[in-house]
Amino acid sequence: MKEEIRIFFTAMMFYTQLPCPKWVDHNPEHLNKSTRYFPLIGWIVGGLSFLAFWISNNLFGADIAVLLSIAVGVYLTGSFHEDGFADVFDGFGGGWTKAKILDIMKDSRLGTYGVVALIFMFGLKYLALHKLLSFETFPAYIILLFFISYHSLARLTAIQITFTSKYSREDESSKSKPIAKAYTYKEVLGAYVFGLVPLLTLAYFYWQVVFVLLPLLLLYLTSQRYFNKWLDGYTGDCLGAVEQFAEVITLLTFLVLWKFM
Template sequence: MKNELRIFFTALMFYTRIPCPSNTDHSPDYINKATRYFPFIGWIVGGISFIVFALCSFLFEVEIAVVFSLIAGILCTGAFHEDGFADVFDGFGGGWTKIKILEIMKDSRIGAYGGIAIGFLLILKILVLIKLLAKIASNDYLTIFLIFVSYHALARLTAINIVFNSEYAREDETSKAKPIAKGHTSVEIVGAYTFGLIPLVILGFINPLLLMVILPLFLLYAYANRYFKKWLGGYTGDCLGATEQFGEIVVLLTYLVLWKYI
């Protein structure tokens, strides 16, 4: 139990900015094992985003509450995934070879491609969340909570699937994502799928139609995995961040479409 708690806190430290016990570190072995909790981190980030949304909705209109909920999520992760999303657009937008793409993505500065992509991503998230939440009764907090938690958890499961089925692309040790690329046991895979799917399964009891969100997410995973393998020979931490962000918007868009038939 003590060892499992250390693995969890390693995941919490690696994937968020939430304070952890002082003895938690970035041990490569524990970071590798921490992948089992990556979708569970989505529960935490999604739960915090929901709490902020619920509190703000008592004071402001739903549009403002949605913006504050997204800000809360970004603050929780330190824009960890958004940064990867921007880097991928910069890298693939400005590079035509594996070496050049990796070199651009490694640069901490954000370029035009990344800045524009992040802008459109946030606008789309805000608009879709506003439209989606407008279709749910304002006092149906359980459904709204599950929406927030599931879109974060499923997006992280989609990203971590690439780790389970691909190889790390960089040949050096300079990337912070390197430790999670050294292999996984069935415990990590089962843990990730369990935490990733539970919120969706509960939503499925509310309406089974919502389970169809798995289909576009699978297509996203298959395309992203193939694309990154084609150009890079595998993935990087930025690739995972981009996939996670694409996963979030795919889940939200799919929910919005499915809600027309609920």
């Protein structure tokens, strides 16, 4: 149990800016195993984002509340996934070889492709979440499940790539390198359990939401094939990009499903 607690806090330290006990460090072994808790981090980020929405909605109204909930999610993760999303667009937009794409993604500067991609991504996320929550008056626990589900499913979609592809960089230049070395059935089982439980709980009330798994599966397969074609694998930035794509796709799919429910 102590080992699992240490692994969990390692995941929280690596994937968020939340405070962790001082005895938690960047142990490569624990960091590698922490992938099992990546979707569980989505529960935390989603839950705190919901809390920001709920408080702000009572104070300012839904328009501002949705924006603040997204901002809280970005703050909690330190723009970790958004940075990868922008780097991938810069890399693939400006590079035509594996080496060039990897060099551009490693560059800390933000390019035009990344800026434009972030604008559209945040716009879609805001509008989809705002419209979804305006369909009807949902009880607070349903809205909480919405927030937790779209965060946990996005992280599950991204982490699946590490189970079926190899790490692309040949050096240790990325801080995501340790999660790419190995995995066991515990990482796979943990990721799927924590990734799917919120959705299945929501499906108890609205069974149609399970259909969100279809576009997410398509995203996973398409991303894996694309990254393998150009990079012979994935990088940490690739995972961040898939996570952000998955958040938007989950919200848009929920929106479409709600029109027919």
